[in-house]
Amino acid sequence: MNMKLDRRSFLRVTSIAGGGFILSSVVPGALAEGSKAEAAVTSAELNAFIKVSSDGKITIYSANAEMGQGIKTTLPMIIAEELGARWEDVEVLQSPVNQELFGLQMAGGSTTVPRTWNQMRQMGASAREMFISAGSLVMELPREELKTQNSMVTHESGRSMTFGQLASLAAKQAVPDVETLEFKSREDYTIIGTSISGVDNLVIVTGTALFGIDTRVPDMLYAAYHKCPAIGGTVVSANIEEIKALPGIVDAFIVEGNDDPTELLDGIAIVGTNTFAVFDAKSKLKVKWDESDASTDSWTALVEQAKAKQSQRGDDEIVDKGDVRAAFANPDTTTIEAFYEYPFVAHLCMEPMNCTAHYKKGKGLLDDDTLEMWVPTQGPGRALSIADSMFGLGKDQVTVHQMRLGGSFGRRVYKEYIAEVIEISKRMEAPVKLTWTREDDIRHDFFRSGGFQSVKGAVDKQGKLVAFENHFFGMQHDGKPVSGSRFGANEFPILNIENAYASKTMFEIDIPCGPWRAPGSNTNAFVVQGFLDELAHAGGRDYLDFLLELMGEPRWFDEGNVRSLNTGRAAGVIKRAAKEAGWGRQMPTGRGLGLAFYLSHAGHIAEVAEVSVDANKKLTVHQVTVAVDVGPIINRSGAISQVQGAVIDGLSTMMAQKITFEKGRVQQSNFHDYPVLRMPDAPRVDVHFIESDYSPTGLGEPALPPLAPAVANAIFAASGHRVRKMPLVEEGYTM
Amino acid sequence: MPSYQMTVNGVDQEIEAEPNMPLLWVLRDLLGLVGTKFGCGIAQCGACTVHIDDIPMPACSVTVAAVAGRSVRTIEGLADGAQLHPLQKEWIAQDVAQCGYCQSGQLMSAAALLKRNPNPTDDDIDDAMAGSYCRCGTYIRIRSAIHSAASQMAANYVNAAEKKV
Ligand code: FES
Ligand code: FES
Numbered sequence: 001m002n003m004k005l006d007r008r009s010f011l012r013v014t015s016i017a018g019g020g021f022i023l024s025s026v027v028p029g030a031l032a033e034g035s036k037a038e039a040a041v042t043s044a045e046l047n048a049f050i051k052v053s054s055d056g057k058i059t060i061y062s063a064n065a066e067m068g069q070g071i072k073t074t075l076p077m078i079i080a081e082e083l084g085a086r087w088e089d090v091e092v093l094q095s096p097v098n099q100e101l102f103g104l105q106m107a108g109g110s111t112t113v114p115r116t117w118n119q120m121r122q123m124g125a126s127a128r129e130m131f132i133s134a135g136s137l138v139m140e141l142p143r144e145e146l147k148t149q150n151s152m153v154t155h156e157s158g159r160s161m162t163f164g165q166l167a168s169l170a171a172k173q174a175v176p177d178v179e180t181l182e183f184k185s186r187e188d189y190t191i192i193g194t195s196i197s198g199v200d201n202l203v204i205v206t207g208t209a210l211f212g213i214d215t216r217v218p219d220m221l222y223a224a225y226h227k228c229p230a231i232g233g234t235v236v237s238a239n240i241e242e243i244k245a246l247p248g249i250v251d252a253f254i255v256e257g258n259d260d261p262t263e264l265l266d267g268i269a270i271v272g273t274n275t276f277a278v279f280d281a282k283s284k285l286k287v288k289w290d291e292s293d294a295s296t297d298s299w300t301a302l303v304e305q306a307k308a309k310q311s312q313r314g315d316d317e318i319v320d321k322g323d324v325r326a327a328f329a330n331p332d333t334t335t336i337e338a339f340y341e342y343p344f345v346a347h348l349c350m351e352p353m354n355c356t357a358h359y360k361k362g363k364g365l366l367d368d369d370t371l372e373m374w375v376p377t378q379g380p381g382r383a384l385s386i387a388d389s390m391f392g393l394g395k396d397q398v399t400v401h402q403m404r405l406g407g408s409f410g411r412r413v414y415k416e417y418i419a420e421v422i423e424i425s426k427r428m429e430a431p432v433k434l435t436w437t438r439e440d441d442i443r444h445d446f447f448r449s450g451g452f453q454s455v456k457g458a459v460d461k462q463g464k465l466v467a468f469e470n471h472f473f474g475m476q477h478d479g480k481p482v483s484g485s486r487f488g489a490n491e492f493p494i495l496n497i498e499n500a501y502a503s504k505t506m507f508e509i510d511i512p513c514g515p516w517r518a519p520g521s522n523t524n525a526f527v528v529q530g531f532l533d534e535l536a537h538a539g540g541r542d543y544l545d546f547l548l549e550l551m552g553e554p555r556w557f558d559e560g561n562v563r564s565l566n567t568g569r570a571a572g573v574i575k576r577a578a579k580e581a582g583w584g585r586q587m588p589t590g591r592g593l594g595l596a597f598y599l600s601h602a603g604h605i606a607e608v609a610e611v612s613v614d615a616n617k618k619l620t621v622h623q624v625t626v627a628v629d630v631g632p633i634i635n636r637s638g639a640i641s642q643v644q645g646a647v648i649d650g651l652s653t654m655m656a657q658k659i660t661f662e663k664g665r666v667q668q669s670n671f672h673d674y675p676v677l678r679m680p681d682a683p684r685v686d687v688h689f690i691e692s693d694y695s696p697t698g699l700g701e702p703a704l705p706p707l708a709p710a711v712a713n714a715i716f717a718a719s720g721h722r723v724r725k726m727p728l729v730e731e732g733y734t735m
Numbered sequence: 736m737p738s739y740q741m742t743v744n745g746v747d748q749e750i751e752a753e754p755n756m757p758l759l760w761v762l763r764d765l766l767g768l769v770g771t772k773f774g775c776g777i778a779q780c781g782a783c784t785v786h787i788d789d790i791p792m793p794a795c796s797v798t799v800a801a802v803a804g805r806s807v808r809t810i811e812g813l814a815d816g817a818q819l820h821p822l823q824k825e826w827i828a829q830d831v832a833q834c835g836y837c838q839s840g841q842l843m844s845a846a847a848l849l850k851r852n853p854n855p856t857d858d859d860i861d862d863a864m865a866g867s868y869c870r871c872g873t874y875i876r877i878r879s880a881i882h883s884a885a886s887q888m889a890a891n892y893v894n895a896a897e898k899k900v
Pocket of ligand 1: 772773774775776777778779780781782783784793794795796
């Protein structure tokens with residue numbers, strides 16, 4: 001192996017025996033001579049980002065967790081585009097877990113695409129320049145006259161050489177300086193913007209092992225883990241001997257946790273020869289719990305507390321701008337108030353939480369303990385960190401295999417299922433696959449937090465919004481707001497109007513909460529876009545005009561910050577959705593259109609829902625028209641699929657999903673009492689992209705928040721009934 | 736432990752298991768056929784759908800004892816050797832899957848539908864597929880892929896018939 005290193009570009013080229021080219025990325029700081037990254041790069045081709053072998057095969061390693069958001073296809077498309085590869089020549093493999101080499105291998109918050117857009121382009125363009133240099137040497141043509149396309153270096157004379165032919169020589173070229181790289185312009189794209197079928201699709205449709213739950217290793221045992229239904233309860237005693245005597249059971253034991261739901265809670269581990277044996281034994285467990293320190297949270301109590309304070313301002317001020325009181329008192333304004341409510345919801349990943357671990361005891365001194373794990377996680381680095389913090393295993397003792405995720409939606413940023421299986425495998429000194437039952441998965445989730453908002457607003461004689469006030473009721477744990485339980489001072493429309501006031505009251509809870517597809521946005525959108533529609537009606541206005549008037553002149557609210565509201569982008573998607581949906585057309589009785597806009601995760605998205613409501617409150621959502629501005633679209637097929645999925649997910653959640661808890665116990669347990677939208681109820685989804693020139697941003701989350709208010713506003717248009725509470729089944733609606 | 740005979744994807748199998756062990760875990764844990772997925776365990780989600788004597792059934796809720804002597808087909812046996820089933824081809828062509836976890840069950844439900852109704856309407860598809868949840872919301876593409884596979888199968892049938900003539 002011969003290695004060349006260019007320290008400015010942080011890219012490293014390597015040639016491989018038999019002729020071939022590898023370009024890998026190295027983070028600054030990891031470059032110190034003899035550092036681990038250095039060793040890893042030279043040790044195995046697996047650590048490369050791009051490999052071109054002499055037979056012309058191009059392998060691109062995808063470092064991020066695939067959970068259905070399409071990232072394993074999208075990022076390689078960007079590299080292949082800049083390289084000038086033919087997609088048919090590209091194979092994508094999941095790279096091993098190594099954050100020093102691959103950077104933050106973390107998917108979530110729709111941040112992967114924006115974070116890596118330039119990095120991927122640099123990688124592809126650097127390789128392209130090296131192939132052009134090689135081509136120029138061999139063909140004896142000036143490099144300025146050469147370009148790459150279809151996995152070849154070509155010249156206008158018609159002469160060309162394939163990447164395969166040039167791979168060895170390309171590997172001997174200097175890595176170009178990042179500053180000198182020029183990226184392709186959008187008109188020249190042949191891969192970005194097209195529809196590429198997911199790289200794992202063949203494996204998926206043939207049922208080949210792929211997901212964490214499919215892991216099988218020699219001599220593997222199967223485990224279940226049973227925790228206290230009231231979060232934080234500890235084990236006093238259990239019928240362990242009875243359980244051990246059941247068929248297929250190898251062992252059962254009490255695990256003492258550390259009282260941290262994100263790490264390891266007390267529970268009973270049951271280990272056996274197959275999943276059924278351990279699930280069956282689990283159902284026969286009799287446990288005495290000590291619940292003196294367990295959660296006593298009650299949803300009904302939270303509802304009562306919020307309702308009691310709904311006409312007051314909150315404990316803490318969020319923003320005070322202009323003079324809302326004067327605006328409300330002005331006799332020329334119309335003022336309305338409303339109380340909105342939304343429940344806790346679960347992630348309900350189709351693949352329940354699971355993990356496989358093999359803890360091997362070392363023989364001491366120079367023979368350390370080792371750990372190998374097969375983990376379905378959004379952030380494999382967390383498996384490393386928990387192995388270190390809880391089990392004292394350094395990175396060189398741990399191997400992590402990143403598995404595909406059967407859904408995540410924010411759930412698999414947590415690592416407690418990893419800690420549980422490490423603990424069990426360590427006790428058993430054997431490879432163990434831990435599988436949660438669906439009941440475990442629903443009851444021991446990190447929920448999307450529920451909450452309440454008491455809102456007030458005023459419109460003037462022209463029906464223009466002049467004041468907005470909100471009392472936000474959120475959830476906190478140990479004095480810190482839980483994920484997504486926030487209402488910010490820059491929440492739309494606060495920045496757009498003169499008089500605004502927001503305050504909050506936070507309730508302390510123990511039920512664990514966590515990020516859930518578009519955290520915060522998925523509930524704030526429902527309230528704000530629903531209430532603004534109410535205000536438009538109060539002012540005798542059409543909501544489309546009202547919303548566009550609020551947006552005003554095209555501008556950024558925070559110049560240079562693509563995550564802030566750009567009123568021009570907002571107006572663009574609002575107008576587009578309205579036009580495509582035929583906004584303003586005459587509707588038959590009982591049928592209506594509802595519009596909503598929301599900005600989240602830098603995605604400006606507007607949706608129009610077309611809904612019918614019959615006399616028995618039976619709903620039909622006929623169609624949802626979506627206009628999206630997330631910049632250029634990379635994989636059109638994946639992008640459309642994300643939008644369709646977000647709409648269906650949003651409707652599914654809005655329709656019937658609600659987690660309640662009393663005495664700290666979650667009361668739902670499986671699909672029968674926590675239903676998912678079924679195929680017959682899925683609306684048509686019509687997707688339109690405005691491909692602005694801003695850097696592309698993620699699409700896993702932002703299409704979800706506008707759905708609920710669009711449907712709620714459509715229900716009002718169809719029936720005159722204002723929906724201020726989710727899920728809709730609690731308001732008497734069915735599908 | 737009792738033992739049971741069955742055919743799985745055309746191969747005779749002798750299974751030693753507790754009589755109440757669901758077929759799902761026989762397939763996944765004893766035979767290593769992990770394409771059939773666990774979603775709920777209570778016949779609610781359809782992730783575990785397999786064919787038992789050509790009828791789509793939730794493998795999580797059928798015991799090994801009840802399957803004795805019968806013929807089981809799983810996602811691993813949907814293709815005809817290297818020749819993918821038209822549904823599998825359409826699933827790839829239309830990029831149906833998101834996370835992909837529910838798709839084995841979706842494909843098996845769809846294959847059973849096309850077997851008994853080669854030319855289904857939207858309503859027929861909705862009825863047949865209503866028991867298969869997709870948490871990622873891929874229903875729109877599933878519906879469209881089933882239609883395309885159905886017309887492809889009809890065309891193949893016509894071609895084959897014409898060749899014979
Ligand atoms: S696992 Fe069998 S129907 Fe859900
Ligand atoms: S593709 Fe994820 S559950 Fe269907």
